[in-house]
Amino acid sequence: MKRREFLRNAAIVAASSSIATKVMAADPSKSLLKEETLSSSASREVSLIDSEPVLQNYATTSMGIAFSVTDWANGYVIYGEKPDLSDGRKVWCGGYRMTAMDNEVVQVRLTGLKPSTLYYYKVGADRIEYKDGYHIRITGNEEKPQIYSFRTAGKGARTHFCVINDTHASWKAFNSTINKVMEVHPSCVIWNGDACNTEETIAAQKRIFFKPEIERKDYAANIPYLFCPGNHDNRGLANRHLERIWMYRQPEERQARDWDLGRNFAVRMGDIAFIGLDTGEDKLDTNPKFCNLFVSEPYRVAQQAWLRDALKQPEIASAPYLVACCHIPLFDPRPDVNPGDLYPTDVDNEHKGNFAEWQRTCAKLWGPLLDEAGCQLLLTAHQHVYRIDLPDEKHKWMQIIGGGPNMTGKDKGHFPTVIEGEVKDGKLVITIHNIYTGRVCGTVTFSNRRG
Ligand SMILES: [Fe+2]
Ligand SMILES: [Fe+2]
Numbered sequence: 001m002k003r004r005e006f007l008r009n010a011a012i013v014a015a016s017s018s019i020a021t022k023v024m025a026a027d028p029s030k031s032l033l034k035e036e037t038l039s040s041s042a043s044r045e046v047s048l049i050d051s052e053p054v055l056q057n058y059a060t061t062s063m064g065i066a067f068s069v070t071d072w073a074n075g076y077v078i079y080g081e082k083p084d085l086s087d088g089r090k091v092w093c094g095g096y097r098m099t100a101m102d103n104e105v106v107q108v109r110l111t112g113l114k115p116s117t118l119y120y121y122k123v124g125a126d127r128i129e130y131k132d133g134y135h136i137r138i139t140g141n142e143e144k145p146q147i148y149s150f151r152t153a154g155k156g157a158r159t160h161f162c163v164i165n166d167t168h169a170s171w172k173a174f175n176s177t178i179n180k181v182m183e184v185h186p187s188c189v190i191w192n193g194d195a196c197n198t199e200e201t202i203a204a205q206k207r208i209f210f211k212p213e214i215e216r217k218d219y220a221a222n223i224p225y226l227f228c229p230g231n232h233d234n235r236g237l238a239n240r241h242l243e244r245i246w247m248y249r250q251p252e253e254r255q256a257r258d259w260d261l262g263r264n265f266a267v268r269m270g271d272i273a274f275i276g277l278d279t280g281e282d283k284l285d286t287n288p289k290f291c292n293l294f295v296s297e298p299y300r301v302a303q304q305a306w307l308r309d310a311l312k313q314p315e316i317a318s319a320p321y322l323v324a325c326c327h328i329p330l331f332d333p334r335p336d337v338n339p340g341d342l343y344p345t346d347v348d349n350e351h352k353g354n355f356a357e358w359q360r361t362c363a364k365l366w367g368p369l370l371d372e373a374g375c376q377l378l379l380t381a382h383q384h385v386y387r388i389d390l391p392d393e394k395h396k397w398m399q400i401i402g403g404g405p406n407m408t409g410k411d412k413g414h415f416p417t418v419i420e421g422e423v424k425d426g427k428l429v430i431t432i433h434n435i436y437t438g439r440v441c442g443t444v445t446f447s448n449r450r451g
Helices: 003-013 019-026 041-045 171-184 202-209 238-244 296-310 360-373
Strands: 054-056 063-068 073-080 089-092 105-110 118-132 135-143 148-151 160-164 188-191 225-227 265-269 272-276 321-325 377-380 387-389 398-401 417-424 427-434 439-447
Touching: 054 225, 063 118, 073 105, 089 105, 105 118, 160 171, 171 417, 202 238, 296 360, 321 360, 398 439
Parallel strands: 160 188, 188 225, 272 321, 321 377, 377 398
Antiparallel strands: 054 063, 063 105, 073 089, 073 118, 118 135, 118 148, 160 417, 265 272, 387 398, 417 427, 427 439
């Protein structure tokens, strides 16, 4: 996104009383930087970096690292392969040409990394006072002493993952869910959508991803995440630009044709190939409720072409296990459940509800490709009820739907889950943890699809 556009949007959505907000609200067309000095002496008492780092977009040769800041900051990451970072390299936020100085979120992309390799890192930022293009001062520096680590994806990575979903900023459920993830300590976590509710401000987004009201605020500082958006991650003015908080994947992972598919992933972790798909909104683009503000339909079609090619990549095609993830289920055994293609307003007389409980359009577009490629398991979410759908004549893959944020103990299947997968003794063992009871509520074992 262009810087100007970012600032304009920030002005609309920012809840804080930052200088940027005041200036842009007065006249968004004027240069922000002519009118005011960025940074205020009053805010200098406040810590510049006010969150733990979040490892975004688990990948073979790159890693996204983001953190929250309280003032104009030029952030960076120092990383290396030695635990004391004596071989450390400094990488500034943003991409080429200029850094991504920002007063809300710092996003650093590490690229050119080695696959399946352990890296150590720490984060820091310069506090910037910016009067105009020639009058800029560094008024302080904050470098966190804590050294974190992560291991990149690749064939040599440990085959061990967790899936969480529908956390919905429901802190009690989220806290217990994350505590289980930290206990399991997988190689990566797939966040399978609906992290959000309806987020109108950057502050609200930061509360979810950087400053959640849970015990383990370092939840993603040493464990990288893969993010599969849910319908709620699209909703609210701020969520229309969720990439300000959770960066898109590296462009070199995909073809030029797929330049805008920044949320899809095809990642190898040890013996598993993971595919990430985005089912989009759970209402039709034609539903008047959302006033033509969503275009999920062509997005789903574009992902079909991406998926077809992604499944042919050698490291994906050769994996002993193929697991796909998307937020809205691609199958439902109940004939009266809304399949998301009831044009134009999501209702008819034969189905319940007015939004997609499952996604028949995506199932038609992607399901046959997943079958053909030998996908064994599809991990979905959205319905807030844990369920396993066995393969049948319509699809060869098993579907496991993770539960929702309900911590009351009422209603069968209504509880949060952590779906853990690990290859043990040549088998992929899936263990579903019931986060309400603290007990295991299901296990499934898969054999190597390559025989
Ligand atoms: Fe949800
Ligand atoms: Fe959902």
